[in-house]
Amino acid sequence: MTMPGKPKLFVTRKLTQDVEDRIAAAYEAVFNEDDHIMSPAELVEKAQGCDGMLVTATEKNDASLIGALPGSVRIIATFSVGYDHIDVPAAEARGIAVTNTPDVLTDATADVALLLLLGAARGADWGERMVRDATWTSWAPTYPLGHDVTGRKLGILGMGRIGQAVAKRARGFNMQIHYHKRSRLPAELEQGAVFHDTLEGMLGQSEFLSINCASTPETRGLINAETIAMMPDGAVLVNTARGDIVDDDALIAAVESGKLAAAGLDVFAGEPAIDERYRSLKNTFLLPHIGSATLGTRSAMGMRAVDNLDAFFAGQTPGDLVTAG
Numbered sequence: 473m474t475m476p477g478k479p480k481l482f483v484t485r486k487l488t489q490d491v492e493d494r495i496a497a498a499y500e501a502v503f504n505e506d507d508h509i510m511s512p513a514e515l516v517e518k519a520q521g522c523d524g525m526l527v528t529a530t531e532k533n534d535a536s537l538i539g540a541l542p543g544s545v546r547i548i549a550t551f552s553v554g555y556d557h558i559d560v561p562a563a564e565a566r567g568i569a570v571t572n573t574p575d576v577l578t579d580a581t582a583d584v585a586l587l588l589l590l591g592a593a594r595g596a597d598w599g600e601r602m603v604r605d606a607t608w609t610s611w612a613p614t615y616p617l618g619h620d621v622t623g624r625k626l627g628i629l630g631m632g633r634i635g636q637a638v639a640k641r642a643r644g645f646n647m648q649i650h651y652h653k654r655s656r657l658p659a660e661l662e663q664g665a666v667f668h669d670t671l672e673g674m675l676g677q678s679e680f681l682s683i684n685c686a687s688t689p690e691t692r693g694l695i696n697a698e699t700i701a702m703m704p705d706g707a708v709l710v711n712t713a714r715g716d717i718v719d720d721d722a723l724i725a726a727v728e729s730g731k732l733a734a735a736g737l738d739v740f741a742g743e744p745a746i747d748e749r750y751r752s753l754k755n756t757f758l759l760p761h762i763g764s765a766t767l768g769t770r771s772a773m774g775m776r777a778v779d780n781l782d783a784f785f786a787g788q789t790p791g792d793l794v795t796a797g
Contacts, residue, residue: 479523479785480544484510484531487551488767491774495526498782516540523785526777528552535562547784549777553577554714555794556687564795571780571792575633576772577764581712582637584763585682588710588736589626589642591757593680594618595734598754619708619733621645627678629695630685630713631657631665638682639665650677653685675702680710687714697722706733712763715740720747727755738763 481499483492486507495501502518504510509530510518515537519525524547527533533548538559547569550558555572563570591597595618602608602616622645628635631651639649640663649665651657652674656667668674671694675681681703685691695709696719703709709732711718720741726732736757740746743761750758764770780790 479781480521481524481526481781482519482522483526484515484518485528485551487526487774488771490771491778494775494778498778512537512540516542519545523547524549524781526551526781527558529554529557531557533558533563535559538562538566538568541566541568547571547781547790549780549790551773551777554686556714560795568795569784569790569793570795571777571784571790572794573773573776573780574792576776577769578633578637580766580769581634581763582641584738584759585634585638585684585710585712586641588712588738588757588759589680589682589708590621592710592734592736592755593621593708595755597757619706621647621680623647625650625677625679627651627674627681628665629671629674629681629683632684632686634712635682635684636661638684639663642682647680650674671699672702675699676704678703678707680708683709683711683713683717685713685717687716692716693719695719695723697725700726700731703732705731708732708734708736710736712738715743715746720749724749724753727753 478498478500481495482502483495483504485504492503502522515531520542521544523544525545526549528551539562545568548558548563549571551573553572553574555570558570560570595616599616624647626642626647626649628639628649628651631653635651642649650668651665652668652671683695694717700722723735727735734755738759739761750756764773776792780792783790
């Protein structure tokens with residue numbers, strides 16, 4: 473039995489048990505019991521009478537969906553750092569607050585970026601398949617061979633929290649850090665990294681490239697045939713940001729031609745319905761969007777989202793508000 477006066481909250485996906493227990497105690501909750509991905513019509517139906525929604529990146533909250541939400545919905549809290557799946561101007565026009573969950577997934581995502589970097593460079597995927605498929609028949613001095621990581625130049629596209637955490641880890645491999653972002657970091661955050669005010673300047677130095685920027689109209693398709701051509705021959709590309717930052721045709725062509733020695737991807741355009749060519753593409757290390765997928769991190773993300781909801785319904789400004797306050 474729910475207590476009177478509790479805000480009604482629609483939770484679009486199943487969350488960790490500790491987060492759902494907290495929600496159940498504080499809200500009149502509408503949960504997604506079987507964790508299926510809901511259609512826009514079902515999302516609107518479930519939101520009827522709700523004061524807020526806790527959504528994830530699997531729900532496209534575009535202008536059409538937001539325009540169809542009932543007037544009772546006053547806040548959308550997303551279980552993610554990125555909020556490109558939410559039409560923020562449309563939400564603002566309806567007077568709906570939007571919050572995200574920064575900070576808490578920085579380390580987990582940076583760990584996966586290094587996993588991809590090492591896995592792609594050293595052929596972890598094909599090496600494991602050799603063992604599993606019993607095609608490994610003997611040791612040989614010239615086969616199979618991966619690529620050195622230690623001491624190489626790493627370009628970081630987007631030197632925010634996650635990019636800086638990637639740089640910190642890469643320094644353990646004595647990598648030389650280069651980065652590009654809209655504005656230069658203070659020296660204490662650069663930690664000796666080389667700032668490039670142009671993408672072209674950084675790419676020319678990027679024997680490895682880690683993509684850590686947000687998906688925006690300016691960055692979608694930014695890594696394409698033209699920009700990949702600026703990278704050194706035999707470079708390695710890894711992406712833990714968003715799939716739509718990379719042009720699939722260009723990346724696949726670059727790996728097939730040897731322009732890129734390898735690629736490591738945790739995110740894809742249109743995921744999970746990825747470009748089928750990736751499934752058979754050699755010299756790739758592919759993961760199913762697990763950058764933040766640790767129990768501790770996913771729990772912390774949920775708790776951060778609920779912190780924002782609690783603040784909002786208490787009449788306070790949420791700490792992670794992305795709409796105009």
